Amino acid sequence: MPSPISRLVTFCLLTASLAWPIGATAQAPGDWFTMNKDYSSQRYVALDQITPANVGSMKEVCEVRLDEPGTAIFTSDLLMIGRTLYVNTFRAVYAIDATDCTLRWRYVIAFKGPSTQPSGHESRYIHPSSRGSGYWDGKIFFGTGDGQLIALDAATGKPVWDVVNATGHGETFISTPIAWDGKVFIGIGVSDEGIRGRFMAFDASSGKELWRFYTIPLGNEPGADTWHNPPSIPPAGGGFWASSSLDPATGEVFAPAANPYPDYLPGQRLGADLYTNSVLSLGANSGQLNWYYQGIPNDQHDWDLGTSPILYTARNGSRMLAIAGKNGLVYGLDRATHELVFATPGTTRANDGLYGTTPILVCPGTLGGAEWNGTAYSPDTGMLYTGMVDWCWYYAQFPTAKGHRGTPIWNFSVPPRGQITAIDGANGNIEWQYHTAAPVVAGLVPTRSGLLFGGDVRGNLLALDARTGAVLDRIDAGGALNNGLISYAVDDTQYVAAAVGGAALNTAGVAGPLRVSIFGLHGSDTPRIVRLDPLPRLGATPAEQAIDTYFSACSDCHGNDAQGKTYPSLERQTQLAGNPAALKAFLAYVPPPMPRLYPGLLSDEDVRLIAQRLKTLLTPPSATQPAPAAEPAPPPRP
Numbered sequence: 001m002p003s004p005i006s007r008l009v010t011f012c013l014l015t016a017s018l019a020w021p022i023g024a025t026a027q028a029p030g031d032w033f034t035m036n037k038d039y040s041s042q043r044y045v046a047l048d049q050i051t052p053a054n055v056g057s058m059k060e061v062c063e064v065r066l067d068e069p070g071t072a073i074f075t076s077d078l079l080m081i082g083r084t085l086y087v088n089t090f091r092a093v094y095a096i097d098a099t100d101c102t103l104r105w106r107y108v109i110a111f112k113g114p115s116t117q118p119s120g121h122e123s124r125y126i127h128p129s130s131r132g133s134g135y136w137d138g139k140i141f142f143g144t145g146d147g148q149l150i151a152l153d154a155a156t157g158k159p160v161w162d163v164v165n166a167t168g169h170g171e172t173f174i175s176t177p178i179a180w181d182g183k184v185f186i187g188i189g190v191s192d193e194g195i196r197g198r199f200m201a202f203d204a205s206s207g208k209e210l211w212r213f214y215t216i217p218l219g220n221e222p223g224a225d226t227w228h229n230p231p232s233i234p235p236a237g238g239g240f241w242a243s244s245s246l247d248p249a250t251g252e253v254f255a256p257a258a259n260p261y262p263d264y265l266p267g268q269r270l271g272a273d274l275y276t277n278s279v280l281s282l283g284a285n286s287g288q289l290n291w292y293y294q295g296i297p298n299d300q301h302d303w304d305l306g307t308s309p310i311l312y313t314a315r316n317g318s319r320m321l322a323i324a325g326k327n328g329l330v331y332g333l334d335r336a337t338h339e340l341v342f343a344t345p346g347t348t349r350a351n352d353g354l355y356g357t358t359p360i361l362v363c364p365g366t367l368g369g370a371e372w373n374g375t376a377y378s379p380d381t382g383m384l385y386t387g388m389v390d391w392c393w394y395y396a397q398f399p400t401a402k403g404h405r406g407t408p409i410w411n412f413s414v415p416p417r418g419q420i421t422a423i424d425g426a427n428g429n430i431e432w433q434y435h436t437a438a439p440v441v442a443g444l445v446p447t448r449s450g451l452l453f454g455g456d457v458r459g460n461l462l463a464l465d466a467r468t469g470a471v472l473d474r475i476d477a478g479g480a481l482n483n484g485l486i487s488y489a490v491d492d493t494q495y496v497a498a499a500v501g502g503a504a505l506n507t508a509g510v511a512g513p514l515r516v517s518i519f520g521l522h523g524s525d526t527p528r529i530v531r532l533d534p535l536p537r538l539g540a541t542p543a544e545q546a547i548d549t550y551f552s553a554c555s556d557c558h559g560n561d562a563q564g565k566t567y568p569s570l571e572r573q574t575q576l577a578g579n580p581a582a583l584k585a586f587l588a589y590v591p592p593p594m595p596r597l598y599p600g601l602l603s604d605e606d607v608r609l610i611a612q613r614l615k616t617l618l619t620p621p622s623a624t625q626p627a628p629a630a631e632p633a634p635p636p637r638p
């Protein structure tokens with residue numbers, strides 16, 4: 001389907017694409033051609049125009065509003081190639097001028113993946129989110145919610161190829177690909193749907209799959225003997241949330257496989273469960289396993305070691321790999337010996353053992369610690385920088401018909417906060433720590449001038465002193481920073497760009513409209529605002545539109561069937577079913593940590609459709625249920 005963009009924007013697009021050579025500047029040192037800038041994933045930029053002395057005068061230059069009805073989850077990375085930014089939503093990919101926010105093109109995904117999802121899924125997609133794209137040789141590569149892998153011409157947005165890779169049963173692409181030497185590398189997710197994780201290489205020019213490595217070994221495969229489950233619970237999990245890294249010198253691709261499934265099964269899932277929560281070194285050409293490190297064996301807290309691994313040479317000359325997990329630790333590994341050099345906490349850690357029938361407070365909880373953007377590294381300071389979510393949850397295990405099942409209990413009495421920690425990259429010593437008002441899931445960016453850019457989900461864009469952690473500047477970005485945060489230079493001018501708005505699973509208040517904002521020293525209080533024609537609503541019929549709007553705005557947190565998922569079931573709230581006025585009032589006054597989605601992000605029509613959907617989900621089909629046996633009422637007491 002061609003994207004219906006405004007006439008004005010179409011005009012800009014035509015003139016811009018003629019005057020703008022992309023291949024020539026591809027993979028220049030200032031470019032971000034992976035979600036973490038380059039194959040090392042250090043996220044460091046060798047730029048020094050914005051400095052500790054002048055960062056206080058940085059202001060917004062422009063923003064482009066991504067007007068998508070109903071899209072609430074926005075966790076994309078940003079790429080910057082030549083002079084173009086690329087950003088993904090669940091529904092589309094946008095190419096934006098990196099200096100003035102003019103839209104170059106918008107590609108709208110045509111969903112066509114398998115329609116057989118696990119029972120209860122009426123949608124064809126598993127998660128309404130995308131972490132972004134990878135780039136190689138004039139092409140943009142990304143995975144989709146229905147399991148397609150797509151290549152676009154980076155200059156025009158025209159499709160080059162697409163392949164459907166998912167089998168249906170819970171498989172989806174959220175993670176971000178990287179591409180190198182004619183190959184695209186990406187892992188399928190998600191563990192928590194019970195998939196058998198796999199990491200794959202595809203031919204960058206045709207989309208043909210070249211190899212796959214299953215993260216869950218079966219039968220006689222090496223590692224299968226580390227699973228000790230009851231036969232009724234087969235080994236599963238090991239999916240991918242973030243991006244991989246690569247060493248072009250050794251031809252190793254480093255892939256982070258996440259948690260085992262079922263997520264919480266103390267006393268029944270008894271082994272180390274290889275290769276879950278492991279960083280894998282795979283041959284980029286062969287797909288063969290060279291070596292691995294399992295950070296969190298027998299995970300019972302859904303503590304994915306799922307962030308992007310980073311490669312760096314420490315001050316003492318060691319070739320290192322660092323990876324951070326949702327258990328709040330940053331692991332430093334020596335790549336020559338594969339030995340663990342340090343495991344340093346980047347947030348509160350307590351009670352990490354197994355849990356019993358009395359709830360205990362465990363830190364971090366399921367949605368604490370390091371999420372998709374693990375760490376950054378500055379060769380100038382020799383420090384690793386990690387942003388984390390400081391949030392403890394309760395855990396208990398209860399007897400059920402299927403044996404004891406573990407249950408996480410989110411902890412709303414102490415809402416989530418965040419931390420940024422600087423760690424000596426050679427020995428793991430903590431250099432400084434800064435507590436943020438809200439969770440930090442956006443990427444950190446150390447610069448040559450000694451700045452560290454960061455942000456939290458309450459919309460604070462922060463500039464810290466990279467050596468001391470002192471806050472030098474704080475800008476209200478107007479919405480959550482959930483992932484993409486980068487700095488780059490075009491025509492000798494340094495910029496900072498952020499994906500702003502929307503929600504992620506980690507939440508503490510502000511959602512705001514989806515946009516990409518660009519900041520610079522020449523910004524102003526009246527930045528240029530680029531508006532696009534709204535995307536057409538997902539779903540052809542009103543009933544499908546209601547399903548899809550609920551799906552993209554609510555299901556990631558409350559479940560496709562509203563029976564609860566990461567957050568509570570909505571079944572108590574039947575008064576909201578079919579009642580847009582009540583739902584609007586609820587959404588406008590809901591206490592944190594549920595994000596404020598209305599007003600600001602969702603439109604009145606979105607809310608009407610969601611209320612409509614809740615009518616189906618929350619009203620029990622009473623007509624088809626037998627009436628309960630009538631007991632005579634007891635006589636009134638005298």
Ligand code: HEC
Nearest residue numbers: 412503504505507553554557567568570572573592593594
């Ligand atoms: C980012 C995650 C997230 C998203 C997205 C989200 N919610 Fe929530 N929601 C929460 C959290 C967390 C709570 C619990 C808040 C509390 O109890 O303090 C909650 C609570 C609720 C409750 C109250 C449940 C009860 O019985 O206590 C309702 C109703 C609700 N949400 C409706 C919605 C609807 C409708 C949508 C989609 C428009 C939505 N939520 C989207 C996280 C989310």
